[in-house]
Amino acid sequence: MADSDFRLQLAGYGLATYDIHYYLPDHPSLLQQFVLQRYDIAPEFPELIRFLDFWRRDIEAVLHSVRVAHKRLISPAEWRAVDGEIRIH
Numbered sequence: 146m147a148d149s150d151f152r153l154q155l156a157g158y159g160l161a162t163y164d165i166h167y168y169l170p171d172h173p174s175l176l177q178q179f180v181l182q183r184y185d186i187a188p189e190f191p192e193l194i195r196f197l198d199f200w201r202r203d204i205e206a207v208l209h210s211v212r213v214a215h216k217r218l219i220s221p222a223e224w225r226a227v228d229g230e231i232r233i234h
Contacts, residue, residue: 159217
């Protein structure tokens with residue numbers, strides 16, 4: 146499992162958190178929440194699109210809103226040049 150996750154990260158995938166709010170047909174006045182984490186590619190989010198297509202096709206709940214948070218876990222190193230000298234005796 147960890148090996149495939151690492152390969153996805155090297156391929157440009159980042160960890161995405163989806164916060165989905167929805168209504169069930171039996172309780173239309175009750176707003177419910179579903180949270181899901183997956184590896185996905187920003188800004189296209191193909192995994193999210195695939196999941197929402199499944200939701201619309203197979204789940205009877207009506208979507209209210211979807212919020213997305215995304216973070217690439219492997220990215221280029223950040224560095225800055227420091228002008229100075231450290232002497233060790």
